[in-house]
Amino acid sequence: MEKLHIKEKLHLKESAPGELSIDVANVELLEKASNEGIKTVFDREKDQEPHCSYCVEGVSCRICLMGPCRITKKADRGVCGATGDTMVARGLLRNVSGGAAAHLDHARHAALILLEAAEGKVPYEIKDEKKLRTIAKALGIKGDGKKDLAIKVAKKALEDLGRQEPNETLAWLKMHAPEERIETWRNLGVLPVGGDRTITESMHRTTMGSDADPVNLLLGAIKSALVDGYAGLHMASDIQDILFGTPTPKMSKASxxxxxxxxxxxxxxxxxxxxxxxxxxxxxxxxxxxxxxxxxxxxxxxxxxxxxxxxxxxxxxxxxxxxxxxxxxxxxxxxxxxxxxxxxxxxxxxxxxxxxxxxxxxxxxxxxxxxxxxxxxxxxxxxxxxxxxxxxxxxxxxxxxxxVQIPNITTEAMVGFSVESIVDVLAKISPEDPLKPLVDNIANGNIKGAVAIVGCNNPKVKHDFMHVRIAEDLIKNDILVIATGCAAIAHAKGGLMSPEGYKKAGKGLQAVLKVLGEAAGVEALPPVLHFGSCVDNGRIGVLLKALSDKLGVPIKDLPVAASAPEATTEKALSIGTWAVSLGVTTHVNPLPRITGSAAVTKLLTKDIESLLGAKFIGGSNPHEVAKTLKKHIEEKRKKLGLAA
Ligand code: SF4
Ligand code: SF4
CATH class of the missing domain: 3.40.50.2030 (Rossmann fold)
Incomplete structure (x- = not known):
């Protein structure tokens, strides 16, 4: 095995394992890795420092062979004449489209398996017929039996991915997006026709000598993000539920x-x-x-x-x-x-x-x-x-x-919430009108609002630190947290999904969690609800739409926000852009590569609010971020006439 040389060893010394992660089990194995001369992502991140400031700020481009180009004091344009604003907006559109492409391909895989399962060509079952029937009905599909419906739903999904005809949009978008949003997106000219077509168009318009208008490019990013939201996240989640079952709450272990x-x-x-x-x-x-x-x-x-x-x-x-x-x-x-x-x-x-x-x-x-x-x-x-x-x-x-060295650390976690399972719990309290207890508790301030904490880990950020600390501050202030992806795993390891987790919440939220817990047959629900994987961010969209419909208030006016505080992947940027497009103000850290363009940064962190009712916010101090999110929720409550 290749031994680390002195300089490499210094990296871990410069940042002791305990400074790299708040996950004690991770710290234990980081020390073991260091002692055994094994390099990990934490070492490799240090090897890359300092990162190129042009790339960090987005004012570099290597799209064509005249480059690579960067914006410097002596060069205010790339060889082709692209400005820094163009480079930044073009880079973001490519990032968002890359993320969307990953989710689209994921959804396509699920749709093909559903089709082939129904045709008897692959050994998979349709485990959740109820979900199949719900989705089929919402898509306006009629059929004779389970297999027939499954084939039609799968074909509808593939149609969404491959649609070329103009003046039509995604069936999955029409099924899951609120009317108010569809109208907003139509007016902005960003309603996507088909999944693959939108990604191809995005790659095309960002080639050398095509779209150079930063605003138009950012509208393109919204279009790609919508494709991700509906032909990626929602579609994958719906079909996976049909194939493998809609999640229900259960106890498990993490770490x-x-x-x-x-x-x-x-x-x-x-x-x-x-x-x-x-x-x-x-x-x-x-x-x-x-x-x-x-x-x-x-x-x-x-x-x-x-x-x-x-x-x-x-x-x-x-x-x-x-x-x-x-x-x-x-x-x-x-x-x-x-x-x-x-x-x-x-x-x-x-x-x-x-x-x-x-x-x-x-x-x-x-x-x-x-x-x-x-x-x-x-x-x-x-x-x-x-x-x-x-x-x-x-x-x-x-x-x-x-x-062998297995850290002797596990955390109990209640996991597997879905909108359906939450409604089932609520229906035990209010059978006639299941969402009423939730709405009443938002109105009376027991639940001040909700924040979705989602997304990745990033070695530029102390591991799990932002995920856990932001959530702790929010729940203390009676703000419910919903989590997906690596964020959810951080919360599970951090004890925020444990049966005892509710004790860390404020008094109002604690009371609600106890009532819901009683209905679910446990002492209390956790203050951070595990909503699944990254594609399951679609479930959050379903919950927001249900609340918006129930209250007759657009999503952009609800006391909600989102945060991807340790973002890494293009998928995180795509999901974040979808959330903002939906009207949910979203915190992202580290910031995407936009800071080299004052115009693009202003557009995304300020001006976009007048178009979508939401914007991006930055911030790397978890307590400050939690304060900002809390303030945002209080302002939304005030606008709804609710006590902050
Ligand atoms: S597209 Fe323009 S800015 Fe980008 S590498 Fe080519 S010449 Fe440079
Ligand atoms: S996309 Fe991000 S949140 Fe999802 S698994 Fe990858 S790193 Fe984790």
Whole structure:
């Protein structure tokens, strides 16, 4: 194994592990990694410092071969004549479109599986017929039975992705977006025709010599974000619920302590439940084979969003979020890490060289040098899942006990909320009008408002620090937090989803959580509700629309906000832009690469509010951010005539 040289060692010394993460289990394994000469994302981030200031501010461009160009004191335009404003807006549009493309492809995969499952071509079931019927009805689809409806819903989804005809928009957008928003977007000229067409158009308009108008480019970013919101997030979430079941609340565990020393451990990492659900089934089938190899059984743990998918539907424990992913391998107790798509650091194979862990890639579009590739052909899903699990079982004997160190830390977490499951709980209190108790408690101030804390980890930000501290401050002030993605995993590890979590909330919110808990058969609901993976941000859209319809108040006027306080991916920027387009003011940290253009920064953090009723805000101090979000919610309450 390659040893770190002195300079590299200094990086960890400069920032002691405890300064890099508030997750104590992560800190323990960071120290182990450092002692064993294993470089992780935390070291590599330091290697990249200082980041190029032109790139950080967005005033650089390498779209064509006349460049790369940057805006400097002596050059106020790129070779083609593009200004800094153009570069910044063009870069943001490309980022948002990149994020949207990832979610669109995810949704397409789910739609194809639904179609093929209904046609009997792949071994997947339709587990939630009720959801299928709800979605079919909302899409105006009539059909004879489950299979017929599933085929029609899947084809409608594929139609949305591929639509070319002008003067039409996404069926999923018409199903889930409020009328008021559709009108707003129509007036701005940003209603998308079809998913793929919008992404192609975005790539086209950002080539050299095409769209140079920053305002027009930002409108393009809104269009791409709408495609993400409806043909990405909502579509993927709806179809995955149909295939695998709509989540219901359940207890599970989070943090590295969920890795079991006496079991064959398989981590599933990535995004799509199509692989991970099958790994769980295969693990159940092959328990006996693991016992023959001397293990007590097979233990599947989740990482990142595919982990969230299993956590919310099956209660499969979650080992960690994005910045935990390499360190799960450093525990020395993972027999295999099976990955699908998105957010898988290519370095996992390098880290795994120091241990016995097999990294198994499965997607034809996400291969990693050094990994074993077992293509996940869905028609042979069970067979392939068995093959992956057997590889892990056979690898158990290769584990080096001297290298095993599993932090003895787990946190209890109540997870798996969906709009449907919340309505079910509320219906126990108010069967005739389930949303009434929620609305009443918002009106009387027990719940001041709600903030969605979403998105990634980023090694530029102390791991989990922003996610947890912002949430703690908000719940103390009776602001309910809803969480998805790596943020949700941070909250689960941080104890904010535990049965005791409600005690950290303000008195008003505590009272509501207790009443809801009683209805759900537990002492209290947690003050941070686990709403699933990144694509499940669509669920937040469903909840907002339901509240908006119930109150007769547009989403932009509701006492709500969003925050992606440790944002990393293009997907986070795309989701954030969708949230702002929906009328939800959204905090993003670190800021996207816009600060090199005063005009674009002003547009996104100020002027956009007059168009959409929401804007972006920045901020890297969690307590200040929480104060800003609280103030925003109080202002919205005042405008609604409610006591702040
Ligand atoms: S598109 Fe213009 S600004 Fe960008 S690299 Fe080419 S010449 Fe430079
Ligand atoms: S929250 Fe961000 S880093 Fe985490 S899985 Fe989702 S996109 Fe990836």
């Amino acid at each position: 590295f302590g969920v890795i079991a020393e006496d079991h064959v451990n398989i981590a599933v990492h990535g995004h799509v439940p199509i692989l991970s659900e099958k790994i769980v089934e295969a693990a159940d089938r092959l328990q006996k084979e693991a016992k023959k190899e001397g293990a007590k059984g097979i233990n599947v743990v989740g990482i990142c969003c595919t982990g969230n998918e299993l956590l919310m539907r099956q209660g499969i424990p979650i080992a960690g979020n994005e910045l935990n992913s390499e360190l799960a391998i450093v525990s020395g107790a993972l027999e295999a890490m099976a990955v699908d798509i998105q957010c898988i650091y290519p370095s996992v194979t390098k880290v795994a060289e120091g241990y016995h862990t097999k990294i198994i890639t499965t997607s034809p579009i996400a291969k990693i040098p050094g990994a074993e590739h077992i293509e996940f052909e869905e028609s042979r899903a069970d067979e392939v899942a068995d093959e992956i699990v057997r590889k892990a079982i056979k690898n158990f004997k290769n584990r080096d006990p001297d290298k």
